[in-house]
Amino acid sequence: KQEVTQIPAALSVPEGENLVLNCSFTDSAIYNLQWFRQDPGKGLTSLLLIQSSQREQTSGRLNASLDKSSGRSTLYIAASQPGDSATYLCADSGTYKYIFGTGTRLKVLA
């Protein structure tokens, strides 16, 4: 059974810093790896999706990579801003069944 883990659970960085969020999964037969953002008290917003045949996806200051052999995905945020403060979740989104990680709560300090 697929298990998805995100470490650390919380992270604080000063504004302007580049940072990496980690996501680990136990089953390398991953279908898609998706990164989401959740603001306090709100639902999730999809950020990036990496299909199993891809290695990375980019959107603006965000870059997500996928290494199936090592069971890892990373979300790179360049030049972080206070508006990036949120909880970031990764998920194995295979065949419409979603397995989420527990999330990393990011705080970017002004």
Add this chain to the structure above:
Amino acid sequence: EAQVTQNPRYLITVTGKKLTVTCSQNMNHEYMSWYRQDPGLGLRQIYYSMNVEVTDKGDVPEGYKVSRKEKRNFPLILESPSPNQTSLYFCASMELGTDTQYFGPGTRLTVL
């Protein structure tokens, strides 16, 4: 405006009293899904539906029922709620083939 709505947003109830949380989307999406979110456990899928009259279990379906009689609605039913079902519940919908889910605002349920 394209949206997913959930009602109620907050609910406090007692053990054993049947309740229904409604979910409705106005985007004509085929796929709908229910999740619960708990501290330290993250978001877990309860049930999902690929279309009208087609539903399937997620990771944690025990104690829940769903129905999909119309494309726009996907209610979550707790026949006999227990305190361990106290949680934050999210409904989501998606157009098949797009991999982009739209989430509702959440329903915070407390079972005493």
